[in-house]
Ligand SMILES: Nc1ncnc2c1ncn2[C@@H]1O[C@H](COP(=O)(O)OP(=O)(O)O)[C@@H](O)[C@H]1O
């Protein structure tokens with residue numbers, strides 16, 4: 255299949271001509287340069303590119319953690335780049351982040367890391383635990399591991415907890431930044447299968463950026479990123 | 490509430506960092522609270538002193554005027570003066586006698602100042618009691634007179650000291666506890682108003698002369714002749730001497746009364762015996778506080794010195810210098826402890842800001858995660874504020890306990906250091922010696938013309954008591970450093986780029 259530009263109302267995410275530059279000592283870096291992209295529910299979109307090509311920046315733009323210099327990002331029918339966009343609700347309920355560095359809070363247990371987004375969103379505490387346990391069970395985290403501090407877990411366990419955390423408030427858009435980057439190949443395969451399963455079975459819109467070509471096997475749509483520019487590739 | 494809970498959890502989950510900050514804060518907070526306790530104790534003690542020292546004023550004839558009168562009298566020929574005296578009318582005689590006294594009316598008038606809480610009028614004089622004998626007085630007088638002076642005159646032998654005021658219980662000696670009533674009762678204000686001829690007698694003297702409560706004594710009225718020249722005084726009370734009088738710096742042998750066998754009687758009675766009705770030796774005023782001393786001195790200047798005919802002859806003596814002497818070390822301790830307090834608080838502030846910068850810097854990723862997951866600034870700040878408050882609270886509680894143990898010692902040490910420094914200074918500059926000479930006159934409050942043994946300078950002690958005020962200040966300090974500590978994450982969260990910290994390797 256080839257990613258082509260076609261208008262579709264079922265698109266959950268539509269990125270239009272987005273650019274982002276950073277000022278650095280030696281001048282300006284165009285990390286993202288006029289990128290356009292669509293992604294739908296129930297599908298896995300993979301962006302492949304070498305280190306420094308702007309993948310992380312693009313993902314953070316979509317996740318509202320950075321603001322674009324130009325362009326539009328429509329998610330769930332709303333432009334999140336508008337100054338009056340409700341980014342708090344967007345981050346809490348609409349997107350779930352999975353990072354290369356896991357970014358779990360080391361002093362908290364697996365369970366606590368997963369309940370944290372629920373807690374921030376005001377989910378009643380009675381409800382939090384059951385939901386978190388279920389999510390973690392889905393990731394194969396059970397028993398004693400639930401009460402283990404994040405700092406004591408292996409990379410694969412950490413990333414699975416991180417995915418559970420990303421799903422805490424049941425968002426439709428999952429953004430994964432090099433999810434296998436710090437994992438051995440076996441753990442990496444498990445993580446990719448989980449992410450693919452989220453799209454296939456639960457109808458999530460999963461967007462993965464990576465330099466790991468093996469992930470392409472799970473992709474419905476794929477893009478190649480180089481020097482901030484994006485182009486569709488066949489999978 | 491949830492944010493606060495998360496903060497508490499975070500506090501418990503970072504025991505090492507918390508402990509390090511708690512320890513550092515504990516030291517500085519202990520110092521702060523101790524300094525504060527000392528400062529508050531010193532201040533409140535100064536206030537306490539204000540109500541008992543430095544709040545006393547005495548209206549009397551000035552030493553200078555006394556000197557002038559003495560010098561004038563010395564220039565005159567005694568024979569000529571006696572001849573003149575014989576020709577004088579009754580009023581002229583009274584005026585002559587009251588030359589070195591204060592009109593009672595003036596004392597009353599001046600008492601109407603709002604600063605005056607209570608006042609008294611005093612007259613001390615010698616009265617001849619022909620029937621009373623004192624073995625001790627006789628022996629002292631003969632010793633004093635020496636071999637050259639020969640026999641004593643009978644008038645000297647039977648002349649006794651009388652102190653009159655408006656209420657026996659408030660006579661200086663009784664107030665100070667130098668003398669205590671053993672039998673009978675004090676004369677009252679009513680006795681003064683009605684000029685009841687009653688008297689308090691010293692116990693030994695009473696025993697020597699077989700006097701008991703209810704007995705009468707005959708007294709001669711100065712300057713009166715014939716039938717009216719005597720007065721019958723009824724013994725109303727008998728007192729014991731606790732502390733004998735010491736010879737003061739004013740060496741007036743006639744006035745010295747070593748046995749302390751003084752008679753106390755209502756002022757109006759003593760006035761009659763002295764032949765000076767309407768005149769007193771001094772008026773003494775108790776003020777609400779030492780702070781009123783200066784204001785009263787101003788009013789005295791306006792009302793008496795400038796506003797009364799012949800007012801220049803009077804002076805208003807106060808014990809304000811005593812107050813200054815007592816309060817000076819306390820003031821110094823208060824100053825030192827304030828400097829210490831400011832220093833310790835500054836150290837607290839520095840510690841909390843640095844510690845938080847290190848802690849928050851180390852947990853920047855956590856801040857990024859919170860932000861990425863849609864935490865509001867309020868949620869993040871509440872969480873950190875709760876965590877910091879826990880750290881500060883534990884440190885403050887420990888510090889309160891510790892400062893309760895050490896602040897008294899700290900106060901004593903500061904006071905002692907100060908006393909050492911002062912005495913060194915005085916030794917160098919040669920000050921601190923008592924002022925001698927005729928001009929130094931004791932105040933009535935301190936024992937009249939005589940000073941008490943060992944009463945030179947009251948020892949200053951600092952008592953550090955834990956008060957509610959200290960707790961309030963402690964809570965204020967706690968809040969202050971907690972807020973300051975929270976300021977660090979406030980700055981961080983506003984400058985934080987989550988994309989930056991989350992992508993950190
Ligand atoms: N916050 C930033 N400040 C300055 N330069 C940045 C920043 N973030 C990314 N860059 C630069 O933008 C380019 C793209 O970075 P990034 O999006 O992290 O690429 P990738 O994730 O593909 O490795 C790089 O040259 C990087 O140095």
Ligand SMILES: [Mg+2]
Pocket residue numbers: 306309310311431432
């Ligand atoms: Mg990257």
